[in-house]
Amino acid sequence: MRPLLPLIAITTTLAAGVAGCGGDGGGKATVLKPGEAISMQNLRFKPDHVQVTVGQxxxxxxxxxxxxxxxxxxxxxFASETFDKGGTFSYTPTAAGTIKYECTLHPGMDGTIDVVAR
Structure with a gap:
């Protein structure tokens, strides 16, 4: 009889790889609370996938x-000017949908906003 250990190891590795896809939270949006900010650090948006309501x-x-x-x-x-440490930029969505955005100065630094109706 052949041991199943190699098959179990492959299955576990594949499952771990799929769970880690999609940036923060494995592709699931973080609900951004009013007053919270998306941080720009280590050439990333944190969190990089958020959910907000229309008008937030x-x-x-x-x-x-x-x-x-x-x-x-x-x-x-929307498009901001370049801003330095401590600086902020804000945008208020007026309709439900998905917004894709980026930092144009750093390729690969991008994020997603899911805007939902109230």
């Missing part, structure tokens, strides 16, 4: 010693 202000805060910006790629129209 979304604020990004630069927590790094390098400049960042925020620009909508789809689902909305």
């Amino acid at each position: 202000k979304v604020t990004w805060r630069n927590d790094e010693n390098i400049g960042h910006d925020v620009k909508a790629d789809s689902g909305a129209r």
